[in-house]
Amino acid sequence: MTAAHRDTIFALSSGRGRAGVAVIRLSGAGAGAVVDALAAPRPAARRVSLRTIVRPGSGEPLDRGLVLWLPGPESFTGEDMAEFHVHGGPAVISGVLGAIGEVGGMRPAEAGEFTRRAFENGRLDLTEVEGIADMIDAETEAQRRQALRQMEGALGTLYDRWRADLVAMMAELEAVIDFPDEGDVPAELAAGIGRRAADLADEMRAHMDDGRRGERLRDGIQVVIAGRPNVGKSSLLNQLARRDAAIVAERAGTTRDVIEVHLDLAGYPVILVDTAGLREETGDEIEREGMARTRNRLDTADLVVWVTSAPDMEEGSDGALSDAPVDSETLWVVNKSDLAEDLSALLKSCPGMTRAIPISALTGAGLDGLIAELARRAQALAGEGEHVVMTRARHRAALGECLEHLDRVVSGTISEPELVAEDLRRAAHALGRIVGRVDVEDLLDAIFREFCIGK
Numbered sequence: 001m002t003a004a005h006r007d008t009i010f011a012l013s014s015g016r017g018r019a020g021v022a023v024i025r026l027s028g029a030g031a032g033a034v035v036d037a038l039a040a041p042r043p044a045a046r047r048v049s050l051r052t053i054v055r056p057g058s059g060e061p062l063d064r065g066l067v068l069w070l071p072g073p074e075s076f077t078g079e080d081m082a083e084f085h086v087h088g089g090p091a092v093i094s095g096v097l098g099a100i101g102e103v104g105g106m107r108p109a110e111a112g113e114f115t116r117r118a119f120e121n122g123r124l125d126l127t128e129v130e131g132i133a134d135m136i137d138a139e140t141e142a143q144r145r146q147a148l149r150q151m152e153g154a155l156g157t158l159y160d161r162w163r164a165d166l167v168a169m170m171a172e173l174e175a176v177i178d179f180p181d182e183g184d185v186p187a188e189l190a191a192g193i194g195r196r197a198a199d200l201a202d203e204m205r206a207h208m209d210d211g212r213r214g215e216r217l218r219d220g221i222q223v224v225i226a227g228r229p230n231v232g233k234s235s236l237l238n239q240l241a242r243r244d245a246a247i248v249a250e251r252a253g254t255t256r257d258v259i260e261v262h263l264d265l266a267g268y269p270v271i272l273v274d275t276a277g278l279r280e281e282t283g284d285e286i287e288r289e290g291m292a293r294t295r296n297r298l299d300t301a302d303l304v305v306w307v308t309s310a311p312d313m314e315e316g317s318d319g320a321l322s323d324a325p326v327d328s329e330t331l332w333v334v335n336k337s338d339l340a341e342d343l344s345a346l347l348k349s350c351p352g353m354t355r356a357i358p359i360s361a362l363t364g365a366g367l368d369g370l371i372a373e374l375a376r377r378a379q380a381l382a383g384e385g386e387h388v389v390m391t392r393a394r395h396r397a398a399l400g401e402c403l404e405h406l407d408r409v410v411s412g413t414i415s416e417p418e419l420v421a422e423d424l425r426r427a428a429h430a431l432g433r434i435v436g437r438v439d440v441e442d443l444l445d446a447i448f449r450e451f452c453i454g455k
């Protein structure tokens with residue numbers, strides 16, 4: 001269906017609730033007629049103009065607001081667009097939305113429909129669409145920077161370049177396939193394609209070997225606080241969250257459910273997870289279930305903060321657990337440092353503990369140092385390097401598929417150019433799905449559902 005035949009859509013694009021100004025957007029062939037009906041005379045294109053906005057039937061004034069007329073194709077969607085910037089009261093908004101609905105051929109937009117039209121009109125590729133969605137969801141500085149890069153096409157440009165490379169290789173092969181009487185595929189052509197495919201495969205592998213940085217930054221870095229019961233894990237969580245998110249109590253085995261709080265650590269999104277204390281033995285069924293949940297979270301953690309306590313160490317326990325999944329990346333914390341007689345002697349007495357961070361969740365001692373170390377670790381896990389990174393599992397899956405075909409080209413026998421061409425075609429197709437250049441109908445609903453109405 002061409003843009004001209006589609007309905008004109010409209011929506012409140014700013015958030016719901018009382019606000020100073022609300023933005024109502026329209027897109028489609030009828031946008032100009034709406035401006036004429038509600039806010040005549042139609043303003044000059046792309047010029048902000050103050051107008052009295054009226055109900056079209058009765059002429060009753062609804063508000064005095066700013067009106068924009070944005071004729072296509074130089075608009076966000078590529079279609080004719082208009083905007084009403086009105087006062088943000090609920091009655092003003094419903095009044096103006098109602099007035100727009102009175103004009104024939106108008107329909108409220110679905111979630112993401114403006115952006116979907118921009119995509120369908122070729123103004124954005126699918127990675128740029130995802131960048132916009134991430135921009136709206138970004139809660140921290142690093143997330144915003146990553147979203148902005150993707151919105152501006154950094155990822156799409158990279159995948160387009162790779163795809164163009166594959167298409168060029170296909171074209172060279174096609175020339176041979178189309179003229180089979182010329183004999184076998186010339187050796188140097190075969191070697192050339194093999195080399196280029198190998199180079200591209202190397203570049204893709206390096207790109208995929210990114211430690212999931214982009215996905216982590218988008219989803220949040222999972223930091224799991226674990227340790228034996230009663231060492232002060234929940235107290236630490238509450239301190240870092242600056243609120244009483246988890247129940248703290250004197251008796252061991254207080255926490256059973258997994259408790260999450262979201263933190264912004266130096267611009268990095270951290271999901272801090274408090275867990276039930278782990279011990280070898282318990283008769284309590286609920287505690288056992290809590291410990292099972294702890295182990296699940298430890299398995300998928302990006303970073304484990306393993307907490308022990310100074311009194312436990314003084315009793316000769318290093319707080320370790322024979323089968324807990326802790327490794328060299330684990331951050332060791334010694335809590336209740338306020339109760340230690342001689343802290344440095346205590347730390348020295350435990351050989352593995354020299355790099356542990358002593359804190360007191362009660363007095364706050366050592367917490368600044370711990371926060372700084374967590375921020376450093378977060379940056380190491382999800383920090384942006386000089387290379388653009390993928391941000392979604394679907395990117396990784398499609399690249400994996402692409403590489404499978406490419407590897408066959410590299411190792412394959414060039415004596416059957418048709419098969420090589422088919423692998424190149426499939427490799428290009430996998431990349432095409434990431435940017436949305438080839439059959440992606442099945443993906444679109446899922447991607448645009450992520451959006452809010454009005455975007």
Ligand SMILES: Nc1nc2c(c(=O)[nH]1)N(C=O)[C@@H](CNc1ccc(C(=O)N[C@@H](CCC(=O)O)C(=O)O)cc1)CN2
Binds near residue numbers: 070073083
């Ligand atoms: N009021 C308002 N603010 C907004 C938007 C909007 O639609 N309305 N945006 C909506 O997402 C974002 C800005 N993004 C935009 C991207 C492209 C075009 C656009 O009209 N592009 C045309 C013309 C470019 C030009 O005049 O230089 C084009 O690319 O052809 C507009 C907004 C954020 N702020």
Ligand SMILES: Nc1nc2c(ncn2[C@@H]2O[C@H](COP(=O)(O)OP(=O)(O)OP(=O)(O)O)[C@@H](O)[C@H]2O)c(=O)[nH]1
Binds near residue numbers: 229235249250255360
């Ligand atoms: N003196 C002192 N007491 C602390 C400190 N941190 C926690 N506590 C106390 O230790 C007890 C246990 O604290 P929690 O935070 O509930 O310990 P937990 O590790 O979450 O315990 P479980 O959920 O049962 O595994 C409470 O009485 C806290 O007030 C600390 O740094 N110093």
Ligand SMILES: [Mg+2]
Binds near residue numbers: 233235
């Ligand atoms: Mg607890």
